[in-house]
Amino acid sequence: MTTPAPEEMPALGLQAFADSLYHGERADNYFKFLHNFPESVLAEVLQGLLRKVGDAIDTGDTAALACFVQQAQVRAYLPPPESGQRPAQMLHLAEPVPLPQAMLSKPLSQSRVALFTTGAVALKDQEPFYPAEWSYEEAVRQARTFSQRDPTLKLIPKATPNDQLRVDHIAYDLRAAERDINVIFPLEHLRALEVAGEIGELAPNAYSFHGLTNVPRLRDVYAPAWASQLLQEGVEAAVLTPG
Amino acid sequence: MGIATVCIYIEAFRHRAVTLQVPRALVTRFPMGRNLGAPGNAAQHLRVLRAALGLLEHAGEVSTVVDFPEA
Numbered sequence: 001m002t003t004p005a006p007e008e009m010p011a012l013g014l015q016a017f018a019d020s021l022y023h024g025e026r027a028d029n030y031f032k033f034l035h036n037f038p039e040s041v042l043a044e045v046l047q048g049l050l051r052k053v054g055d056a057i058d059t060g061d062t063a064a065l066a067c068f069v070q071q072a073q074v075r076a077y078l079p080p081p082e083s084g085q086r087p088a089q090m091l092h093l094a095e096p097v098p099l100p101q102a103m104l105s106k107p108l109s110q111s112r113v114a115l116f117t118t119g120a121v122a123l124k125d126q127e128p129f130y131p132a133e134w135s136y137e138e139a140v141r142q143a144r145t146f147s148q149r150d151p152t153l154k155l156i157p158k159a160t161p162n163d164q165l166r167v168d169h170i171a172y173d174l175r176a177a178e179r180d181i182n183v184i185f186p187l188e189h190l191r192a193l194e195v196a197g198e199i200g201e202l203a204p205n206a207y208s209f210h211g212l213t214n215v216p217r218l219r220d221v222y223a224p225a226w227a228s229q230l231l232q233e234g235v236e237a238a239v240l241t242p243g
Numbered sequence: 244m245g246i247a248t249v250c251i252y253i254e255a256f257r258h259r260a261v262t263l264q265v266p267r268a269l270v271t272r273f274p275m276g277r278n279l280g281a282p283g284n285a286a287q288h289l290r291v292l293r294a295a296l297g298l299l300e301h302a303g304e305v306s307t308v309v310d311f312p313e314a
Contacts, residue, residue, distance in 0.1 A: 029275075030274070066274075070273065073255045073274055073275060074255045077256060078258065099263065099266060101304060101305075101306075102246055102247045102248070102266070103304065104247045105244075107300065108296055113296075114246075172276035173275065174276065179283070180283050182282075183276070183278065184278050184279065186288055186292050189285070189288055189289055190292070192289075193289075193293075193296070198293070230246055237246060237248070238246050239249055239292070239296070240249065240251070241250070241251050241278055242252075242253065242275075243250040243252030243253065243259070243265075243278070
């Protein structure tokens with residue numbers, strides 16, 4: 001499926017434009033949150049955004065602009081009804097499941113720590129997390145199919161340099177991670193903490209899967225199996241990203 | 244026994260950490276896809292990471308959600 005040329009796209013209203021950012025023909029994972037706002041709120045947010053852009057141009061200071069965008073994203077993902085907006089898409093489980101809570105049995109400086117991500121990080125020579133016959137752009141537009149897919153776990157050796165990694169996730173904006181993967185996968189930083197003795201040992205592998213997946217299957221089948229695998233590999237603690 | 248975990252959440256999904264009662268969550272004020280901060284800001288990433296690791300050591304036996312103060 002190719003992106004239509006701009007002159008071939010139908011005329012859009014504001015809401016339709018925002019909807020097109022959400023895994024649609026103008027897919028934009030940074031600003032797709034605009035799709036969650038009703039049109040009246042959307043207009044207010046976009047007007048505020050444009051004002052902040054103007055200020056940033058005049059002052060050269062983007063901090064206020066960055067804060068505005070981040071807070072707009074927070075507002076967009078608030079669960080109804082407090083948000084006063086169309087219901088944001090949430091991850092629904094049949095009922096809340098009490099989460100097991102393990103405690104460290106010894107100091108962190110003596111513990112084996114693993115990095116575990118839902119951010120779809122992979123080695124450059126590994127298969128992508130989406131069907132190989134799709135381009136990344138096509139995978140983004142097929143987001144709704146991912147909730148039917150079983151997750152796949154990829155192992156990333158602890159010594160892997162950043163330039164041997166890539167990100168495949170189809171539901172968050174990848175540009176920051178492509179510039180510096182530490183923003184969602186701080187394996188490099190964890191190696192430094194291991195050398196400094198702040199953690200006892202970094203696990204031999206980091207673990208990665210695509211978080212947009214069949215959640216009941218993940219919960220009931222794959223997560224328990226993966227947890228057993230980590231325990232067998234001597235993992236005592238895990239840093240989970242991104243949430 | 245088991246594996247002690249800490250998750251680095253962004254503020255937009257803080258309510259999920261609370262609802263799910265995750266064991267330990269550090270919540271940062273960065274956009275989606277940038278949980279530890281801006282690209283290239285290694286000092287900031289390390290502050291986030293150390294704060295998260297601190298929860299592994301010091302958080303109690305109930306769900307703990309802590310807000311990282313930097314934006």
